[in-house]
Amino acid sequence: MNASFALLIASSAAFAALLSGLLMLRLEQPGRAGIGPAGTLIALAAGIGLAPGASPSWTPLVVGVVVAALARDGDELLHGECALKLLWVMGSALALSWAGIELLSLATGTPYVREQWAVLSLGLEPTFLWSTALPLSLLIGVVLLGGAPFHFWLADVFQGVRPWLAPLAAATLQISGAVWLAARLDDVDQFPPGARLAWGLLRIAAWVAFVAGAATLMAQRRPERRVGTLASLNGALVLALIASGHGPDMRWLVHWASHLALALTGASTLARFLPVSTPAGLGAPILRRHPWITLAGLFSLFSLAGVPGTPGARVWLEVARALGSTGRPDLLIPLGFAWLIGLWKSVEQLREAFGAPGPARSTVRPVPAAARGSIAIAGLGLLGLAGLGWARLLPW
Amino acid sequence: MRMIDRVRAGVQTLLHPDARVVGGLLCVAGLALVWLPHLWTGALGLELLAAAFWAWARAAQDRAEQLPRWTWLRRPALALWLAAAAQAAQAEAVSHGALPARLAVLLVWAQALGVVWAGLELLAALPLARPFSDRSGPLLAVGPWLPALLPSTGFVLLWRHVEHWTAVPEVRRVALILLIVTAVLATLRAFGRGRWVASLRWLIVADCVLASMLVALAVVPQEVSLMLWLAACGGRVALLAGELRAMAPRRMAASHLVWRLSGWISSICLSAPLLATLGFGPPGISSPWAAVPTAFAVALGAWVAIRRMVEAPERRAMVRRESAVSLSLVIAALTLATGPTALVMAWWAGFEFPWPLGLVAWLPAVGSGAIAWWLERHPISLSKASAEMARQREVARGLATVVFRAFMAVERRVVALLIRLGRGLLAPSRDLHTGDAQEYLLFLIGLSAVALFLPLLR
Numbered sequence: 100m101n102a103s104f105a106l107l108i109a110s111s112a113a114f115a116a117l118l119s120g121l122l123m124l125r126l127e128q129p130g131r132a133g134i135g136p137a138g139t140l141i142a143l144a145a146g147i148g149l150a151p152g153a154s155p156s157w158t159p160l161v162v163g164v165v166v167a168a169l170a171r172d173g174d175e176l177l178h179g180e181c182a183l184k185l186l187w188v189m190g191s192a193l194a195l196s197w198a199g200i201e202l203l204s205l206a207t208g209t210p211y212v213r214e215q216w217a218v219l220s221l222g223l224e225p226t227f228l229w230s231t232a233l234p235l236s237l238l239i240g241v242v243l244l245g246g247a248p249f250h251f252w253l254a255d256v257f258q259g260v261r262p263w264l265a266p267l268a269a270a271t272l273q274i275s276g277a278v279w280l281a282a283r284l285d286d287v288d289q290f291p292p293g294a295r296l297a298w299g300l301l302r303i304a305a306w307v308a309f310v311a312g313a314a315t316l317m318a319q320r321r322p323e324r325r326v327g328t329l330a331s332l333n334g335a336l337v338l339a340l341i342a343s344g345h346g347p348d349m350r351w352l353v354h355w356a357s358h359l360a361l362a363l364t365g366a367s368t369l370a371r372f373l374p375v376s377t378p379a380g381l382g383a384p385i386l387r388r389h390p391w392i393t394l395a396g397l398f399s400l401f402s403l404a405g406v407p408g409t410p411g412a413r414v415w416l417e418v419a420r421a422l423g424s425t426g427r428p429d430l431l432i433p434l435g436f437a438w439l440i441g442l443w444k445s446v447e448q449l450r451e452a453f454g455a456p457g458p459a460r461s462t463v464r465p466v467p468a469a470a471r472g473s474i475a476i477a478g479l480g481l482l483g484l485a486g487l488g489w490a491r492l493l494p495w
Numbered sequence: 496m497r498m499i500d501r502v503r504a505g506v507q508t509l510l511h512p513d514a515r516v517v518g519g520l521l522c523v524a525g526l527a528l529v530w531l532p533h534l535w536t537g538a539l540g541l542e543l544l545a546a547a548f549w550a551w552a553r554a555a556q557d558r559a560e561q562l563p564r565w566t567w568l569r570r571p572a573l574a575l576w577l578a579a580a581a582q583a584a585q586a587e588a589v590s591h592g593a594l595p596a597r598l599a600v601l602l603v604w605a606q607a608l609g610v611v612w613a614g615l616e617l618l619a620a621l622p623l624a625r626p627f628s629d630r631s632g633p634l635l636a637v638g639p640w641l642p643a644l645l646p647s648t649g650f651v652l653l654w655r656h657v658e659h660w661t662a663v664p665e666v667r668r669v670a671l672i673l674l675i676v677t678a679v680l681a682t683l684r685a686f687g688r689g690r691w692v693a694s695l696r697w698l699i700v701a702d703c704v705l706a707s708m709l710v711a712l713a714v715v716p717q718e719v720s721l722m723l724w725l726a727a728c729g730g731r732v733a734l735l736a737g738e739l740r741a742m743a744p745r746r747m748a749a750s751h752l753v754w755r756l757s758g759w760i761s762s763i764c765l766s767a768p769l770l771a772t773l774g775f776g777p778p779g780i781s782s783p784w785a786a787v788p789t790a791f792a793v794a795l796g797a798w799v800a801i802r803r804m805v806e807a808p809e810r811r812a813m814v815r816r817e818s819a820v821s822l823s824l825v826i827a828a829l830t831l832a833t834g835p836t837a838l839v840m841a842w843w844a845g846f847e848f849p850w851p852l853g854l855v856a857w858l859p860a861v862g863s864g865a866i867a868w869w870l871e872r873h874p875i876s877l878s879k880a881s882a883e884m885a886r887q888r889e890v891a892r893g894l895a896t897v898v899f900r901a902f903m904a905v906e907r908r909v910v911a912l913l914i915r916l917g918r919g920l921l922a923p924s925r926d927l928h929t930g931d932a933q934e935y936l937l938f939l940i941g942l943s944a945v946a947l948f949l950p951l952l953r
Contacts, residue, residue, distance in 0.1 A: 407576075407580075419580075423584060424588065431598075439576065442573065
């Protein structure tokens with residue numbers, strides 16, 4: 100797959116996500132929409148579109164843009180809360196990772212990753228230095244991907260942040276995390292002890308992320324939080340892939356990033372109109388009022404969960420295959436568990452969208468045209484991605 | 496009504512179909528998919544079947560009760576999705592030319608466990624949703640019949656995907672034990688229930704379980720297992736459907752006799768090869784310890800089928816005119832012929848009853864059924880003791896119910912204990928995740944974990 104084709108796919112996905120975001124922005128009150136928020140969206144979409152050539156040095160910039168966008172509106176209390184959380188968590192993680200990078204540079208005398216592995220292969224440096232520095236340098240990647248125990252921020256963003264901003268912000272941050280890890284571990288197999296250490300740590304991180312993510316998903320009742328946890332599981336897929344030693348190559352990263360941006364956009368927009376789960380299954384039957392739009396949104400949600408037949412299923416299967424080929428397939432067990440729980444909750448969400456007849460006076464909340472448009476764009480984008488895959492026009 | 500209104504009404508019905516129609520369509524599509532040989536079609540079929548029950552339940556008057564009652568139906572579907580995913584991963588790995596031994600073992604186990612879980616749960620052989628046959632289904636008109644679909648689907652799954660779950664000997668062995676326990680419990684429950692319709696549902700479970708055991712043992716060709724199951728279970732399912740249509744099979748003496756005979760002979764044909772193999776089969780397959788409870792279940796099943804199926808009195812002032820050979824009679828005759836035909840096919844394919852010990856395998860069903868029939872045919876000689884007999888019958892049925900319920904209570908306690916244990920283990924992580932300040936704490940825990948790992952890695 101050549102770079103320009105990858106760039107085209109990523110750019111198209113980013114453009115679709117941007118268009119969806121801009122449509123949702125139209126629903127905001129006049130004082131809250133404008134050049135500023137639109138500019139933020141464009142900047143975040145650019146982050147997604149440029150994923151194939153992204154650099155880890157963009158990470159603080161992306162975090163900064165998201166935090167600034169959240170902190171911009173003083174009246175939005177939930178935005179402020181999310182901004183504080185992100186700043187606290189990602190700021191600390193970024194500081195620790197920088198410390199790790201600086202330690203590695205100090206030990207090897209070079210800031211370039213490949214050169215660092217070459218220097219460390221000589222065995223002149225004390226082990227404790229690089230074995231402390233290397234895990235620290237990976238920390239922000241794990242945090243940005245939303246792998247447990249750092250999975251809370253994704254659910255918080257989807258519940259607390261306005262719908263025009265949440266999916267793009269979450270997708271861009273997660274993509275930054277994947278790019279960070281991929282860049283930090285570039286060619287690490289040239290230094291086998293370092294590769295073993297990094298892959299071992301990421302293996303543990305992926306185990307925890309899958310198991311804790313699945314357990315969280317089982318307990319969640321709010322659709323927005325479920326979308327957040329599904330996003331966290333998609334982040335865990337990257338951790339698992341890197342832990343398998345295969346690393347996310349460009350084509351995989353493009354597929355994953357494009358899919359994530361579109362699926363998060365469709366699923367999170369729909370989630371705003373879905374009922375909170377109740378044991379009786381009562382709820383607003385949005386599926387009966389807007390069947391096609393709801394199905395498009397559910398397609399996005401299903402794709403996040405890797406339901407067979409959706410483009411997301413391909414991502415899950417690719418990671419499973421990569422894990423299997425390592426000869427240490429133990430990580431397939433939590434992956435399978437998380438996938439099953441995702442599947443379970445997705446179908447439950449479908450039933451809740453259809454709803455059970457409630458009290459006579461219960462009404463169905465109408466979905467604004469802009470939101471319907473946003474869901475439709477994401478759904479069509481995912482369908483396009485799936486179509487390209489089915490037609491074998493994509494190499495994944 | 497004008498033509499345009501009729502068309503409009505027709506279009507309205509098509510666009511907004513009745514929940515019964517939607518459920519029916521989903522159910523038919525699901526059952527058709529389950530019969531296909533692919534695991535993913537099976538999983539999709541079970542998902543549609545669960546959706547059909549959900550569609551019926553949500554439209555029912557007592558939906559608050561029906562909706563949670565049938566939620567468990569998604570579990571077998573999920574188990575089969577696991578198997579389908581394992582198969583897909585296996586195919587993917589093979590297509591890329593790399594299937595390490597450990598991966599192959601893991602995927603084969605996942606497929607076996609997924610298929611067995613789905614099949615056993617539908618057969619009421621797992622302690623999670625065992626008593627579903629005690630209750631009516633969610634659709635008003637055919638509610639009492641609907642639960643009979645589930646064990647039948649369970650058998651079809653186990654039969655269709657036999658190569659997946661019998662590939663792992665440990666899984667096959669555990670499944671066999673669970674099936675034996677279920678056969679005993681199902682026949683005990685059939686014996687303990689007062690209503691014939693309820694007993695019939697449990698007999699269907701028992702038939703499906705016995706047929707699945709035959710599949711697990713793999714001593715007769717697959718087609719023979721299917722025919723034996725069709726004769727035994729299919730006959731009873733048709734009988735149950737007839738029961739819901741004004742007890743048609745029991746209204747006429749001839750129909751009653753043929754149905755009784757067909758049920759009995761089908762049970763004999765199904766149980767004989769099973770008991771012969773378990774009791775006196777080749778080493779490695781036979782297990783006499785398992786033959787004893789199975790024989791008990793077979794004998795009790797035959798007893799219930801003969802004794803409980805009493806002729807229904809005709810109370811209608813004007814009997815509806817029916818054809819001389821009714822559909823019910825034709826089905827009964829077909830099931831009567833299917834069992835022996837299947838045994839001939841088995842013999843043709845090489846299956847032989849061990850001689851002379853193999854004759855013992857016929858005894859439980861033949862003997863128990865014959866005694867039941869004889870007792871029913873000689874009511875005069877027993878009339879003096881009829882009150883005492885009735886009391887003893889009640890005591891026996893009560894005892895069967897007590898045993899069944901005691902077993903269920905123990906099972907439920909064990910399951911509840913495990914669930915509580917799981918919740919207890921998850922509670923701390925959940926508590927950490929409920930407030931804002933705690934989220935930071937969670938982060939600190941993550942950092943501490945990293946800090947702890949670092950010295951160890953050094």
